[in-house]
Amino acid sequence: MLIGELARQTGCDAETIRYYEREGLLSAPQRSSSGYRRYNAEQLGELNFILHCRSLGMSLADIRNLAAFKADHRHDCEDINLLIDQQIGKVHRQIESLRLLEQQLLALRDKCHDTHSAADCGILQTLVEAAEGEPCVCHTPFGQDNHGHSHDHDHAAKKNGRTQKGRP
């Protein structure tokens, strides 16, 4: 089976297959005399394993680890559980943060109902006011502490453990 056929059977682009090989996720296949990659059922399984894990949102690094655990049969499965648990946690946090985001976007959308001049648009006004320091759900300039929650990429005063003496 050549790379195009493997691509067709898995639904994975041929360039992506080569990329996985380069990244060491897929074992290097045999080559024909002219240098064409020739795949067999084993590699088909390997690739499907990768694709399935990717569809579960795992990073290539995670998949590499998982494949190593799979290869080493004496290894216990604690690390596997940890990896899946971390993945679940990651996905869960993403969902939480996106839900908050959706709320904020819906609230913002609610500021404008029908078409009119951009200058009077409630959406734009809300956005500009937020930028100018009016209180908003996500946004706290000048290092005032914000009221409780903060989503994923909260943009005020997060990690500045610096001197902060302030030169004008």
Added chain:
Amino acid sequence: MLIGELARQTGCDAETIRYYEREGLLSAPQRSSSGYRRYNAEQLGELNFILHCRSLGMSLADIRNLAAFKADHRHDCEDINLLIDQQIGKVHRQIESLRLLEQQLLALRDKCHDTHSAADCGILQTLVEAAEGEPCVCHTPFGQDNHGHSHDHDHAAKKNGRTQKGRP
């Protein structure tokens, strides 16, 4: 105000501020005689606007557009509404797909309860079976049509409108 002070006031890294300037999101500030960037309240507002939009999950391209709408006061706000609606749609679809993902991960996690050899781990077994063609929620090799749903990065037979005659 120098770049470090702006960084401190906004919680945005100085290198990111320079990046936004390079990308044309932030207007180029005045320079001191020695070439240092000097910012004023206007640019503080500009940056906060960007950061606030970013925290709403907008791309830099979207923010550039939004800033252009803001600048052109004769423009009507239809495009603004469209942009926000698209953003809401994007976020909503992401949530849906992540929820499905979470279900799948929880189901997978349920296959293993206590530590044992990786060779016997239900998680790994489930993953390998999925790769070998056993039915699974996301995964359909060999172009069989899958049973109804598919999440974001479904990996089987999506966009191969190609010749598909198959050379072994």
Added chain:
DNA sequence: ACAAACCTTGTAGTCACTACAGGGTCAAGC
């Protein structure tokens, strides 16, 4: 005079691909 803290530019790295460019190979048809 010197160090610390700041600033500058430019380049390269991240992740998981994607898109060429510039070639080589193979089977079928004429």
Added chain:
DNA sequence: GCTTGACCCTGTAGTGACTACAAGGTTTGT
């Protein structure tokens, strides 16, 4: 035997939104 076209190869560069240097210049305090 030659052309056509589908397929394959390598290598490089681009995406988005940063992040992390390297190598140097400036300002401020002691």
